[in-house]
Amino acid sequence: MKQVSLADMAVNAPVAQKLSRQRRAGPDESVSKVTRDKDNTNRVQVAFRMDKDAYRELKRMALDEDTTVNELMVRAIDELRARKGLKKTSG
Amino acid sequence: MAKPSVICIFSNKGGTGKTTVAVHLAVGYAQRSPTALLDVDPQGTAAEWLRRRPADLKSPLTVPCTGRNAVTRALELARAESIENVILDLPPHSSAQVAWLLGEADLILVPTRATATDLVTLKQTIDLVHAAKRPAGFVLNAFRPHLVEAREIAPILAGYKLPIIGSLGDRIAYSRGLPAGLAGHEMGDEVATEEVAKLLKNVSKARKEL
Numbered sequence: 001m002k003q004v005s006l007a008d009m010a011v012n013a014p015v016a017q018k019l020s021r022q023r024r025a026g027p028d029e030s031v032s033k034v035t036r037d038k039d040n041t042n043r044v045q046v047a048f049r050m051d052k053d054a055y056r057e058l059k060r061m062a063l064d065e066d067t068t069v070n071e072l073m074v075r076a077i078d079e080l081r082a083r084k085g086l087k088k089t090s091g
Numbered sequence: 092m093a094k095p096s097v098i099c100i101f102s103n104k105g106g107t108g109k110t111t112v113a114v115h116l117a118v119g120y121a122q123r124s125p126t127a128l129l130d131v132d133p134q135g136t137a138a139e140w141l142r143r144r145p146a147d148l149k150s151p152l153t154v155p156c157t158g159r160n161a162v163t164r165a166l167e168l169a170r171a172e173s174i175e176n177v178i179l180d181l182p183p184h185s186s187a188q189v190a191w192l193l194g195e196a197d198l199i200l201v202p203t204r205a206t207a208t209d210l211v212t213l214k215q216t217i218d219l220v221h222a223a224k225r226p227a228g229f230v231l232n233a234f235r236p237h238l239v240e241a242r243e244i245a246p247i248l249a250g251y252k253l254p255i256i257g258s259l260g261d262r263i264a265y266s267r268g269l270p271a272g273l274a275g276h277e278m279g280d281e282v283a284t285e286e287v288a289k290l291l292k293n294v295s296k297a298r299k300e301l
Contacts, residue, residue, distance in 0.1 A: 006165060006168040007152055009154045009156065009164070010127075011141045011155060012141060012153060063159060066158070066159055
């Protein structure tokens with residue numbers, strides 16, 4: 001697989017020109033989604049300890065997926081619950 | 092892999108000169124060392140400037156990247172490819188993404204004009220800048236030193252506890268140069284050339300001292 005360089009992303013490169021045409025053609029799908037906890041009436045805030053480097057990786061994962069660490073944690077807990085035959089949390 | 096110096100150009104208000112300052116810094120730095128200009132503003136003015144730029148002129152790598160993933164990727168690539176200067180032209184609003192990017196900056200520059208409307212809305216911008224807890228300063232844009240406002244602006248800005256790092260005058264070289272893909276100092280205007288050189292010098296100094 002070809003490594004993408006910054007020049008490939010730039011306007012001064014054919015790939016970037018293609019990207020910019022896509023941008024002009026329609027809404028930019030890459031615009032980040034900001035997730036907010038609008039209804040927190042049935043949720044509690046939980047604090048716990050974890051490995052520092054693993055937490056950094058988790059934050060990076062959240063950035064890469066345009067989501068929040070909170071959302072990733074809820075997903076992980078849901079997977080654990082599924083393994084134990086429990087239904088998904090309400091999130 | 093040396094970390095590039097990241098300069099965010101930000102104001103919550105539109106029309107203050109973010110792209111003007113970003114483009115002039117990017118062109119100035121590109122003439123000395125590898126430089127990327129990340130156009131984070133969805134209006135894409137900086138990217139459009141590059142499209143109009145004559146191919147024979149030295150240019151910064153200009154990357155349109157409005158999404159968080161794209162900016163993260165561009166910053167990672169800038170680091171991997173030993174880009175020395177990354178200039179971010181931020182959008183004129185506050186968002187989680189803007190707050191995150193301000194926190195990534197080695198220096199935040201806040202362009203402002205010496206007009207009542209700019210100064211009235213400045214507090215919101217400065218609150219975001221202070222929240223980022225990064226070195227920051229003002230750049231006066233479209234500055235007219237002979238007007239009364241020029242004398243009045245210094246004490247007002249001093250109240251925000253950020254230094255004035257530089258200024259670009261209200262010159263045709265800037266307003267006509269950008270639509271042609273040029274920087275003001277590439278328009279044959281000697282005063283603009285001096286202003287841009289001074290701005291670059293002051294920004295480099297601020298990067299070391301602030």
